Amino acid sequence: MDETIATVLYGCKLGKELEANLPSWANQPAVLLSKTEQILTVFNNVKERLMSHHQQQQQQQVVQEWLSSSAATSHQALELFHVAENMLDHRGPAFAVHGMPPENDQMGLQQQVVDASHDSSRGAASSSSQRQRRRMGDTDRRIVRLAAPRMGNLELPPEDGYTWRKYGQKEILGSRFPRAYYRCTHQKLYLCPAKKQVQRLDDDPYVFEVTYRSQHTCYMSATAPTVPPPSVEDITHQATTTPPPAPLLLPPPTSASLSGHWLSMDIKPQGEAGTSTTTPFYIERNFGHGTGGSLASICNVVTAASGGGSAGPSGCRYGREVDHYQPVVDMADAMFNSGSSSNTSMDVIFSSIDDKWDTAEKKE
DNA sequence: GTCATTTGACCAGC
């Protein structure tokens, strides 16, 4: 088992190497492909090892204990594996496409759509005694419940692919947590009316209730970013725990959403504004061994959505517009933006890995 | 200097 762990650590080390050289390799697809294939090979090796050990419950318990001993490490190992896998599965133009995983539970991101018009629990977020208040023209409301990352900054709401600017926060009567008000970063520039409210649930602080209001129009503008971010419908439908009525493809998030993250490189839009000609990719969480046998389940890792930029008010800045982005960013985004917090840098993530790796090396 | 966040004040729906 030590060998397996060492292999994982080796894969992580490769990932770090990839990170370090990403800027210089960004324009060298062949090199990137080689490196990611290397990573994939390593983690495939791990995968096979773990699967072979699947029936040995005792050893599996050891893995679980070890992996859970360092959430960041296991998380990163998973991400590296998935990213490498997706890189190989999506070479070419579609490579740079973002998408939400079809099974959000596996992402540790339980999302639930709540029909605003029928949600009696609405109003003061959790206070059923409060009546819902609507302003003029305040139609088109959608409510989504998002599970917050169980580690990191709990104050940061889950990302949703858009860029938001916080314009207010209010203590809500009968609610333990304040409600934060966001508007689209492009409101002034493109007169985008989209807004959202984010509030943590009283009974479960790990769940954010996000109320979207109005549709984004910023991507329709001729001067606006040309990539349509995921519409609210896309998000909510994708987010629902029950299958959506029709398959929905998620276009890439706004490049701006990426700008607030680990890298500022951007990916060239794939389709026309308003139309999605892209192919979504889903980060497959299943390690091919069904429930209980997957590494994900072994690790019991909770990750935040990797699909978009932080919608959070802090930790990252908004409004830094970028015009295009490169495929690598998706990988970087998926690898290093698994949380809403901007402090999930590779250095932080890999600090523990390095320690483990060094230990493993010394062991050898 | 620019832009995002904070926060008290004000507005408006109920």
Place this chain on the structure above:
DNA sequence: GCTGGTCAAATGAC
């Protein structure tokens, strides 16, 4: 009048 939603000045980060 109460309370949610928004504004805008102050403040801070980059």
